[in-house]
Amino acid sequence: MECPRCTFETTNDPYRGTDARHHRRMRLSAIAHAAGVEIDHCSGCGGVFLDHGELAKIQIAARSDTKPTRAPTTALQRVYARAREHGAGTDGEAAAALVCPSCGGEMAARNWGFGSEVMVDTCIECRGVWLDSGELEALEDLFR
Numbered sequence: 288m289e290c291p292r293c294t295f296e297t298t299n300d301p302y303r304g305t306d307a308r309h310h311r312r313m314r315l316s317a318i319a320h321a322a323g324v325e326i327d328h329c330s331g332c333g334g335v336f337l338d339h340g341e342l343a344k345i346q347i348a349a350r351s352d353t354k355p356t357r358a359p360t361t362a363l364q365r366v367y368a369r370a371r372e373h374g375a376g377t378d379g380e381a382a383a384a385l386v387c388p389s390c391g392g393e394m395a396a397r398n399w400g401f402g403s404e405v406m407v408d409t410c411i412e413c414r415g416v417w418l419d420s421g422e423l424e425a426l427e428d429l430f431r
């Protein structure tokens with residue numbers, strides 16, 4: 288799987304010579320999450336891709352976690368800020384739609400959970416979820 292956010296430019300393309308500019312996407316690497324699911328992590332931007340149902344498992348695991356609730360992190364504030372941005376409906380500079388790294392479908396910002404006002408990028412085809420760096424941790428805090 289490849290990161291829907293990160294591209295990097297390389298001039299080291301053996302097929303087109305060293306002058307050719309070639310855009311490549313960062314590869315996601317599978318990492319094990321404490322909730323017992325395997326998530327795909329981008330080492331470039333810190334984003335993660337979750338298959339359909341995995342975020343729900345993480346939510347359940349977070350609820351049974353007995354750690355004391357921490358103060359909202361800056362990442363959580365960022366999640367809320369994003370929700371407000373999306374809610375405002377003033378596009379003009381709407382972010383380009385992400386392409387699902389799993390199936391190539393279009394991703395759209397969707398409300399996660401009931402009235403949580405947290406927006407996550409969800410694939411309209413396979414219902415996989417993309418979370419930017421820090422957003423997974425922020426959601427885990429929120430789930431507790």
Ligand SMILES: [Zn+2]
Pocket residue numbers: 290291292293313329330331332333334
């Ligand atoms: Zn990335």
Ligand SMILES: [Zn+2]
Pocket residue numbers: 387388389390391392410411412413414415
């Ligand atoms: Zn998809």
